[in-house]
Amino acid sequence: MDLPLFFISDIHLMLHPQGGENTKQEKLFHFLDHVIKSNGTLFIVGDLFDFWFEYQHVMPKVYFPFLAKLHQVRQAGIEVHFLLGNHDYWVMDFITDTLMTKTYYNDTTFESNGRKFYLTHGDGLLSWDSAYRILKKIIRNRWFIKCFRGLHPNIGYRFANWISKKGQHYVHTDEYNNRIVEDLMVFAQHKFNNGYNYVITGHYHQTRTVDRDNNKLIILGDWINYYSYAIFDGNDLVLKTWSDK
Ligand SMILES: [Mn+2]
Numbered sequence: 001m002d003l004p005l006f007f008i009s010d011i012h013l014m015l016h017p018q019g020g021e022n023t024k025q026e027k028l029f030h031f032l033d034h035v036i037k038s039n040g041t042l043f044i045v046g047d048l049f050d051f052w053f054e055y056q057h058v059m060p061k062v063y064f065p066f067l068a069k070l071h072q073v074r075q076a077g078i079e080v081h082f083l084l085g086n087h088d089y090w091v092m093d094f095i096t097d098t099l100m101t102k103t104y105y106n107d108t109t110f111e112s113n114g115r116k117f118y119l120t121h122g123d124g125l126l127s128w129d130s131a132y133r134i135l136k137k138i139i140r141n142r143w144f145i146k147c148f149r150g151l152h153p154n155i156g157y158r159f160a161n162w163i164s165k166k167g168q169h170y171v172h173t174d175e176y177n178n179r180i181v182e183d184l185m186v187f188a189q190h191k192f193n194n195g196y197n198y199v200i201t202g203h204y205h206q207t208r209t210v211d212r213d214n215n216k217l218i219i220l221g222d223w224i225n226y227y228s229y230a231i232f233d234g235n236d237l238v239l240k241t242w243s244d245k
Helices: 019-036 061-075 095-098 131-139 141-150 153-166 174-193
Strands: 006-007 041-044 079-084 102-104 108-112 115-120 198-199 209-213 215-220 226-232 235-243
Touching: 006 019, 006 102, 006 108, 006 215, 019 061, 079 095, 141 174, 141 198, 174 198, 174 209, 174 215, 209 235, 215 235
Parallel strands: 006 041, 041 079, 079 102, 115 198, 198 215
Antiparallel strands: 006 226, 108 115, 209 215, 226 235
16 A cells, blocks of 8 residues: 555535535546645545445436546556445445445454554444444445435435435534544544554544544544544644645
8 A cells, every 4th residue: 555545425416406516516526636646545424426326327416526436546556455434335336346446334443554443434333323333234225325316316316315315414513523533532442452543433513633642533523524534644643724825
């Protein structure tokens, strides 16, 4: 894995582009150009797409500009690692074999320059989220996916768009965000105790770095309100905000 390592999550590229979607994509493309120039490695930690569902012969055409851009990143020799989120879990061989270097269906770990990383999208981690954990089991169930795949794409995508609109409450109070961080720190501390140095998560649409004895929990933010990313240069992992200078 070539350094530096870049981490982004929760870009939520829209199935029905509206509002600031063009600006978002422009910023993202500039960021990707930066990744190319730095000759590093890119990790996308889930919810790259607001909705992705791939069929044996069909995939969503609205994402073509992004897919072409990412292909350009790959052509430049950059590895792109994709850890699936709750909005884009339903991939097939276009994502796993054609587009990405490697795709992860679950949390993953690796080591770089002597530092141990634990990567998770983060959905279902909160102690009070037991109802979601049941839902997560259902939407990841292979029979459920098989049945959904049997629906005509127009029907499947209409349903998905409805679900996606229902989930668009990404801005929380500071108090609730702090509760989330405290809860995630219990998870992270457990990983630190097991020898991991960095726990990186997405999903929570807030940016946060918590230092603990030379280890770090980083919550990546998103590309809706924050345009945030983390970078590991071989020595330190830092959360930053992308700006188009
Ligand atoms: Mn998510």
